[in-house]
Amino acid sequence: MNGGEYAVVADIGGTNARFSRLHLETFEMDRVQVFACADYPTLTDVLEAYRDEQKVELEHVAIAIACPVDSDEINMTNHHWQFSIRGVRKSMGLKTFIVLNDFAAAAMSIVTCKPHELKQIGGGKIKPGAPKAVLGAGTGLGVGHLITLPDGQVMPLPGEGGHVDWAPTNEKEWAIHRFIHNRFGRVSAERVLSGPGLETIYLALADYHGKPVAPLSAAKIGQRAISGIDTLALETVNQFFASLGSFAGNLALNLNTYGGVYIAGGVVPKLMQLMATSNFRARFEHKGRFCKVAEAIPCFVITAEHAGLRGVGQYLKQSLQQSATKK
Structure with missing residues (x-):
């Protein structure tokens, strides 16, 4: 197979770089x-x-x-890599x-996910063609939206919603x-709703209760919460899900996302068994006069493997189709 295929x-x-080969046919x-x-x-170097x-x-x-990707110069938010898009293209002969x-x-x-790759957390049915929101906690907190265009194509709306103020x-x-x-x-939302945020909540709650503790990694906090051996770890995870629910509900109201709110990222899937008993959905719907709107909007956890890679592939596929149509 040659490179053109x-x-x-x-x-x-901020932590990992996942790569794949994508067959263009x-x-x-x-x-x-x-x-x-x-x-x-x-x-x-990693390429x-x-x-x-x-x-x-x-x-x-x-x-x-x-x-953010809004110019030729790229500067990662939670890692030190910086590069010029034109410079990389030229230096690597792409x-x-x-x-x-x-x-x-x-x-x-x-749009690439099959029904079994989406775990629904409350709400009603998806309204076809309605806006969708996506958020994900990992090294940071990512946020985006997806809208359907009149021709049936979809368009992502990236943003930096993870850096809005966090509201107690x-x-x-x-x-x-x-x-x-x-x-x-x-105090941004990312300071709370991320892997490092989970670690910070743990220390903040220990301070709140006057309980001296050593710092723990997000992975350890999750493990200790799931095993039930650490009540502070369990309280931390429950607080994380409560705050995540409030934040996700805010996203739902921003664009009336009757197409659903979708949760990606590395943190939530690892803690799924604690999500159902948390206040996530109650806080999602706790929107005062607009609680009925929030109640109708479904939430999903994306469980698909390598969803981000699939999303890049879908974007490339649509870009190539649009280019072919213009010729």
């Missing part, structure tokens, strides 16, 4: 490989590593990356190099807010 797609977060993916971003000084280890040619490349925001890709992935709703949350403010200054 496939593309390479990547989903690059069938749009099937293979040769999936995950790299730790910290192991590579630059994006070019070369994938090329060399998988024995693929790099001609057509499309990547989703965890930061025929195509598409860069999009990671939650534009997450939004595009929704009760006395305990005000204590968490004060703790985070004292540590970081401004």
Whole structure:
């Protein structure tokens, strides 16, 4: 197979960079490989590593990356990689190099998901053609939307909604807010609704209860909460889901997302068994005079493997179709 028959797609977060080869005729993916971003000084280095280890040619490349994509200069939010889109294309001799925001890709992935890859958490039925929202907690907090155009094509609306102000709703949350403010200054949603946010909630709640504890990783907090051996860890996860519910409900109201609110990212799927007994859905629907609107909107957790890669592939597929139509 020559390079012109496939593309390479990547989903690059603050921690991991996932790569795959995408067949341009069938749009099937293979040769999936995950790299730790910290192991590579630059994006070019990890592209070369994938090329060399998988024995693929790099001609057509499309990547989703965890930061704003609004100019030629890319600066990752939660990692040190910086690059010029034109510079990478030229230095690596690429025929195509598409860069999009990671939650534009997450939004595009929704249309690739099969019913068994979406776990519904409350609400009614999807209204076809209605706007959709997607959010995901991982190294940071990503947010995006997806709208359907009159011709039936879909268009992602990336943004930086993870960096809006976090709004406490009760006395305990005000204590968490004060703790985070004292540590970081401004309190954004990402400071709470992310892997590092889970770690911060744990310390904030320990401070609230006057209980000295050592810091724990998000993975350890989740494990201890699920096992039931640590009541503070369980309280932390429950608080995380309560705040996530409020935030997701706000997204639902922003665009009346009767197409659903979709949760991606690495944190929530690992804690799914605690989500059902949390206040996630109650807080999602707790919207005062607009609670009926929120109650009708379904939420889904995306359980599909490599959803971000699929979203990049879907974006590339649609871009190629649009280019072919114009010719």
